[in-house]
Amino acid sequence: MTLMSYRQALHDTLRAELQRDESVILLGEEIGVFEGSYKITAGLLTEFGPTRVRDTPICEESFVGVAVGAAMLGMRPVVEIMTINFSLLAINQIVNHAAKMHAMFGGQVCVPMVIRTPGGGGQQLAATHSQNLEVWYAHVPGMKVVAPATPADAKALLSAAIRDDDPVLFLENLALYNTKGEVPGGEQVAQIGVAAVVKPGRDLTVVSYSRGTVVAVEAATQLEQQGVSVEVVDLRSLRPLDRETVCASVRKTSRAVVLEDDWLSYGVGAEIAATIQEGAFDYLDAPVRRVAAAEVPLPYAKSLELAALPTATDLGKVIGEVLDASRFTR
Amino acid sequence: MTLMSYRQALHDTLRAELQRDESVILLGEEIGVFEGSYKITAGLLTEFGPTRVRDTPICEESFVGVAVGAAMLGMRPVVEIMTINFSLLAINQIVNHAAKMHAMFGGQVCVPMVIRTPGGGGQQLAATHSQNLEVWYAHVPGMKVVAPATPADAKALLSAAIRDDDPVLFLENLALYNTKGEVPGGEQVAQIGVAAVVKPGRDLTVVSYSRGTVVAVEAATQLEQQGVSVEVVDLRSLRPLDRETVCASVRKTSRAVVLEDDWLSYGVGAEIAATIQEGAFDYLDAPVRRVAAAEVPLPYAKSLELAALPTATDLGKVIGEVLDASRFTR
Amino acid sequence: MANQRGTARGGIEQVADGTRFASEHPETLRGYYSQMALIRAFELRSAEMYQRAKIGGYCHLNLGEEATVVGLMAALEPRDYLFTTYREHGYALARGLEPGRVMAELFGKSTGVSGGRGGSMHLFDQKLRLLGGYGIVGGQIPPATGAALALTYRGGPGPDAEAVMCLLGDGTTNIGSFHESLNLAALWQLPIVYVIVNNGLGMGTPVDKAAAEPDLFKRGCSYRIPGERVDGNDVIAVRDAVLGALARARTERQPGLVEAVSYRLRGHSVVDPARYRSKEEGERLRGLDPVPNLRTRLIEAGILDEPAARFIDEQAEARVDAAVAFADESPDPQPAALFEHAYATAVPNTPHGLPGDPLISVPGGQP
């Protein structure tokens, strides 16, 4: 176990995978000389050279599509898209091509590639640079979508994604890069498609992923002192979605709240609430509630940005409302 | 009232709007000389000439972006994207630009444009040409998304979309173009953001939109004979979403099923189910169930395509299961 | 910079058949004609089968492009990789795929080259390195470029190096991925040849209504990629132009751009009556039909005689008959196999529900 940042965990894992497997290459804008917009790839160009760590011009559709083609011939490209907002320029290659090929060509080819990209607001980057669009990719068969919340998961899920033979969208988050956590040494390869109960509890289940999980665990720990025992389920994988772990928790706690950074309508939380009401219907003492971002193009001004994004306080308030609605007595 | 096809209703409405307002122009691939891939714009080039009805080269991002810029200067472009699958090439202009500008620039500019595009499978067009991705657009603040199910709504919602000052994604469906229905004459401008109870009923609510609504009404009519009174709610507008109409219906029937053509996980039905379980929790006698497409890249082979797409039979089966689960007696 | 051999439509100088054919082995020429005749017969039959509802979806034919198809495939080595468009039946046949397996794919049968899952637009064969038909315009260009990038990790340049051929239509030169990918190929010196199959139209749109530089072979100028235009109705000219470009790609890692000019004889797809094209234009095009033209010229040159030619034509028909029979008899994919190939690596919780199935095996039964 070593205490390290989410950024460091990503960096070390990329380095380890580059060392382990010749066919792993990194592609992206400014990942080499510039060392990455968020410095995840710092030092890797120097260590592995310009063919393994390749700076690309600004052309998301084509450098992602190039990764698709390279993967078809057996390479294992790990692409960095600076932020998920720019993935919209490459989405035709991701969704109409990478996600389709294995099935559409009758299983004759696979596309073992990883798309690393951070989402998230809260940095005053304004409407076009603050989105959380992972739900789009999670909707698409042929894709796998993982969203680690901790440095340890960042390591284990990135290793798993790189070794997986399907296209994987690996969701990072701007607000998580500097967060720290214990990371086990040696090879760690997570199972994609499995959620985790990261904090056990009895009274209510909070379901979240990525940054939201960190917020949820904070809130849960505080509520503990107030005599409320909150269980936190970290989805870890949005596609496939581990419905059973989510429902099992709610069958135990009989109450659920989803915390998500994306917009409420048609967001990740919609699927979670829909899943719970079907998978734990007779156990629910109150409606599943969702805590999500206000549905506006995110403004730049700090005062407005703060109002629009969900916080631990918002989560605590809604947890309180759900407990009251179900006549919970502390 | 005139009986006409969905295609005819779209054509006549485009023609009427072109006549009504000089600032309305049509842009798209093959909408002029070729008269449109699905012939919606047949004859309009001859009538209005090449500046009002403009054929574009194959460059979705730019011809859609051109419409954005023209709209910023006061034109009212109606863009045709041949199918929603190709909108992925333009989605950066739609979501990162058209949907953001009014808010991001402090209300100084608006983007009065319409994007007409058909979705839908069932035509053996295989994985890349059969998608239903409207849920992506419905997730995005700044967008409006409408999805008419009938020729009458095709007319009234298209007029409304063209006269609206925000970017509107106007969802058509390949399987609806030849369907017929009564269409009122004269100006008909629908209210965007309002759902409709298209068939009243007592025992169970089916919520759907676009092609699904047609299927739902068929199924409901059949079930009537079997003594089951099904209410059908047609969403008509996915964004804004008329939650109250949906929940009011379920508070009355106490049972709900969603029929959607898109993939189940993170699809439109997820939001509907999540909405109902929150807005009609104490009224629900059984979990809200979703009837959606199997989660695979849609295969070309008819045998597989049939297996993957939801039908009236599937809907009937699930309605039966919900009635049984809630001890309904015929 | 752009090689000026042939600078304008039709302005391509004709080498007399005598000289041109003389340097070829007669068997080779007869082989080209047989391939073109096979493609012609296959495509006409595909149209018929579509009318008879044996084929669904979209169906785009190579009618009029046979000389281009055969010339390109004659230049491509088995070790090379091919990325095509949705108009690719002929390439699959000329690359060596069994007509039966191609027709079976069009019929959506499990014996089809893509197991019936791709259909007409998505023919694929890993062994023959036919890396797919693609239905999204321009969608094949970045992956083809990426395949060429992958080759640079396999070995250095040289006459025996592998290369990639990426086909695209004239209308496709106007889409962003064309620009982005050619820039990458030139910047990174990738072993790839982009071939613009200029059949005069993108659906109903003539080249000069879509491209501000209608001399498409010149569009490599923005990347310092040399371009060359050839008469797409001349199988030998097409082959030789591409051989040269492929050689430069193998030995110098110099990406190439070749424009082969031919004419689409029918509508964009089998359902398009092409009303936007005048009767006269139709007549004119039939006069340029590469299949009967090569047949006559080979007979005039004494390389074929009428009986031999007829024999080839009949053989082609016979192979297509057999292909249809094979496709007809082949089984439909089983619905039970719907979720096969959804993913290459199995992981827990992968969806496998059919429409209307309950979400979870154990739905929220009684507490």
Place this chain on the structure above:
Amino acid sequence: MANQRGTARGGIEQVADGTRFASEHPETLRGYYSQMALIRAFELRSAEMYQRAKIGGYCHLNLGEEATVVGLMAALEPRDYLFTTYREHGYALARGLEPGRVMAELFGKSTGVSGGRGGSMHLFDQKLRLLGGYGIVGGQIPPATGAALALTYRGGPGPDAEAVMCLLGDGTTNIGSFHESLNLAALWQLPIVYVIVNNGLGMGTPVDKAAAEPDLFKRGCSYRIPGERVDGNDVIAVRDAVLGALARARTERQPGLVEAVSYRLRGHSVVDPARYRSKEEGERLRGLDPVPNLRTRLIEAGILDEPAARFIDEQAEARVDAAVAFADESPDPQPAALFEHAYATAVPNTPHGLPGDPLISVPGGQP
């Protein structure tokens, strides 16, 4: 085709100041210098304000591009429309926006040009026809082209016609929308001038590592759009080149492409230390700094003297002081206004919930 005036970086012939300045009114030249001085002062202060956390998000400066900015804005008429990038503070100032309202936008205040909702990357002013800064690389190109299309519905070509100027960086010439939009502009003959502000780098990437044709002004070749390169450190040369291109756009509806070559003096954004650039390179660039250079040359040419120049510099500082004061005193947008401007046309059921609000006013209370 491409106008060869200046074919390689730095290879741009220098006209002696004497001749060049003689043909200008001294007031004009002093005006250019004042504008450049104002931009310089504003940008240096922006960097400082960012360090002091008065400005958030990304902040990209025009340091080193002042001559290009002022030259371009000198050529642009008030009736013309301007689409810029996220590196646009200087353009907003030179276009005539109050420095206070620009600084207020950077501070995220309600008095900002975009009401504090856009920030540094999204300056917009409807009256001055500054149609936006854009943060998505290449995202401004199609809308700018569409604005030019809209102009063709307003009136015919002529010397008094309106036109559009679309700015983009050197690195942005490699993205698809550049190709697609220039093709449309040429095909449809739109009144637009695309200006490549070549500051030598896209973040850390030099032009020749990103563009296979590093002579960027030649990239109009694929659309028959004439290109021209000018010394971006020469305010008069920039102005004149663009005046010519704008004239052709107005009168002939001939889209233009102008490349202005200057140098980014600092990092990509205020948080980038630009370690990838050597000390020597840094030195060299400071020598090319257009602001002190013009100052010295105007003094040498007798158009300014030291006190006059110092007065201009002090005035610039004073205006920036005032701008900061205005921004500081301006109010933050009220959270209650969060949903303002989400939509232009109000319709029922538009979302207005804050995080954690119940979905429906009447949640499923007791039956």
